[in-house]
Amino acid sequence: MSERGREDIPIRRLKGWRLILRYILLAAAAALFLLPLYWMIVSSLKPEYEVFAVPPAWWPSPPLWQNYRKALTELPFGRYALNTILIAVGAVIGHVVSCSLVAYGFAKLRAPGKNVLFIILLATLMLPYPVVMIPQYIIFSELDWVNTLKPLIVPTFFGNAFYIFLLRQFFMQIPNDLIDAAKIDGANLLQIIWYVILPISRQAIATVAIFTFQFAWNDFLAPLIYLQDQSRYTLMLGLRFFRSSFEVNWAYLMAASLSIAAPVIVLFFFTQRAFISGISMGSLKE
């Protein structure tokens, strides 16, 4: 595990006009990427009639902060937030527990049939959710789980191929001596995972937790098919209901969207490194 990869390598250093050109390009691209977000924020603070005003108002005068209160009380967003948090937290627990257990097996234990099973695991990475969506729905409706949060939480306790793979790559780098030492001390399987593996793997576990949380927060298709009763809605379902059911008040819509996106944006800012190392899973260093 060398330092290379984390620290940027000295490819021909940029100097003079090349450096200036680089900054011009960076600034132009950044403006393009930030503009939609900026416009969303500005629009959320405007009176409705000003949202599509010509010429556009680049700054709301004065900013109507009460738009946020109005947007968020128009629908029971508190209820939606609670449902979303229940699902997200449940999914985080489910994935962290199941994926670390399964990943440990694939990383550190030997058994006949293991390679075949690992290839199957990798193959399921390619299997899109819409393919199993219909039959899963039929099964869960037989179980009478439709319109409950269960179909969104319970499956996470059976692991997820991507996170298992990610953790397995990480666990592989843990020296066997540590595990052997724990065994000599009489630790059993769960104790080894709990006391030896997990403390070393905090960063990888955090990556799994953050991704799961973000995915559950933003997920739309699965909640859409399972949650029909308004009291069971997640924030994303609420947002889309907000957009489709009223004469759209654009300022409120933007205020609601931003409020709903805020937690994942904040989470992202605080955990950027875990985010990025997870996405580029090849670069699991450290």
Added chain:
Amino acid sequence: MFGSNTQKGKKLTPFRRKEARAFYLTISPWLIGFVLLTVGPMLYSLYISFTRYDLLSPPEWAGLYNYLEKMPNDARFWQSLKVTAIYTAAYVPLEMIGGLMLALLVRERVRGIKVFRTIFYLPTVLAGVAFAVVWLLLLNPRGGLVNLGLKAVGINGPRWLLDPDWALFSLLLMSFWGWGRAMVIYLAGLQSIPGEIYEAAAIDGASRWDSFWRITIPMLSSTIFFNLILSVIGTFQTFTNAFVATDGGPLDATLFFVLYLYKQGFDLRNMGYASALAWVLFVIILVFTLLIFRSQEFWVFYAGEKTDE
């Protein structure tokens, strides 16, 4: 990659047998889930796809009706295939190239580069409904920022998401905002290319252009491959953006395959037909994935690979 093979089956020592038992114990959550939530449902949906089923009365056997009668004569099925194919053919190259360009832009550690990396990645965090909603605002034909900008340079902007001729293009236009995901993966790939190679090439008089084509691209080919797989599989599944922004309209101009599958299954309660559509999707994705995997040997270079000439 898969670790060294254990000795071929046969007699396991008691110690090894214990270890094997522990292995199957640890992976049991995944294995059970794989059977109950993946293989089982897939087989079940294969059966359902040969029936008519509305969830209320029991499935009624229909043989190959869904595949051979209904599907070929279903204009919306063909439309959804067309929409998905056009969009995939346009989006995948755009994301592959756009993501790479962003990654090259933020590659060198110049001052403030981390801020730029964050800015480019940020919109992907916004996935879901909020992503679509921002663009409904920007692409509003009346007073959306995009059309106001066009007007400023004397162009009368189209009606974007509301115009059947422009709706799919509008979704494509919105999509640049999601290039950050590909960028981050490319960046990791770029950072694993040893700097000495570039230095050696520079000493040999290679230009930046040469280095890009002869070092960066080949050294990055496995990353490009990984991104390509992710991008293709993801694009075939496009749903939320279309559902929220256009609901497949206007005039089915953005009727993506998964959106149509959803409508058949959950709006019209044709579970049999929807299952048949799901199987068609599965086969399409499988074929593309296999083709891309097969193509690897022609263009993907793995560092550390034996190169026997």
